[in-house]
Amino acid sequence: MDADKHFVRNTTIGTGQAVKSIRKDLELLGLLSESLSDASITTIAEMITSSGSTKVLATGAYVAPGAVLAHNVQGLGYNVSLSDGSTTSMINDVRLLQPGDCLLTFSIWKTSSSIVPLCELAKERGVRLIVIADQHSQLAELADQLVLVPSEGVGPMASVTCAVSVAQSIVGAIANVDTQHSAAMLEELQTMWSRTQAVISD
Template identity: 30%
Template sequence: MRKQSDRRSVLQVELREFDPVGNAQLHAIRAAAQAIKAARRTVVVSSGSGTGPAHVLGYLGTIMGCDIQLALGSSTGQAAQVARLQEGDCLVVLNIWRLTRAIRGLARVGRERGATVCVLTDLRSSPLADDAHHLIATPIEGIQAGPSLTAMVAAVQAILAEMADDDSARVRRRPEGVERPRPHGRPALGRVFRIAPSHRPTWR
């Protein structure tokens, strides 16, 4: 019982730390969503703890029909992907806790290449602001020893919600193959598993 109470208090503290209602934050979230929707392609770069929210943005954004590529590997691989950006593309940078020289350089290169740079960071005064067209600041303070990702994941979900509200056919279109039966009787994504009266597992 005590562990459950402790977990509840952790969540309450983390939720209090994130105030998504600020006008500046809302403007930045909407602008970032619009930049990703309008881009021919979007590259998402991060390292360390930031790769978690980056995966959320990349996976769900791709399902919405956007061309989103994750660059979360080596600095060399990240640099190669960012170097291919040009005007009309978008670069999303997620940074938590420690800003590496590599991430700082990638943001600068993206800006120089003409891409729209969207930054999600835990510091409003982050050096990344110098190269960001849109900056979303999310706190990472919690009662645990490490950084809390609650606020940044919430900001990513807010961006995705803005993208889903768009009326364009590209974002509204359900991706090809989702919820469509696969060959050899394999269920498509989204099928519900149930136990039939015959006690044999079936899919519907």
């Protein structure tokens, strides 16, 4: 559905819109909790931790879950980075991936036209593809690992809440792949935060 039609269908007059939005997201999270596979999330975590490099391709609102995933997994000591720039910069990022590396992207509501051919190129080069999607789209069909999430919110755009939740689930699973490694990396990160005063604790 186009953005304007989605807006007309989901717009209501009166108070309580914020609460309705939150309740809808809670409903979506309930659906996700019933359908999400622990085995799938564990497999994705193992794919990322065993690869030399993982790129997260994200555009628009889905830069948010992409940033959550990339930033937090970097904190755990793995080479995961967000690619959210121009198509030409995304091409450069995909070109640097090697066979066995991972590419993770989103196919929710609307998918940028450049993402599908970039994923096709990556697959041709032996890169493993992880897709978080809200339906069995063309991109979802290319995936080596697929996570389906509900996304229909009450506002003018699709909800990103479940995609963020899945990103956090993947981070948690990655932390548990090698707990000693995770603990060491987080201790090192805390030391660097303290020395640079990048983070100030209350």
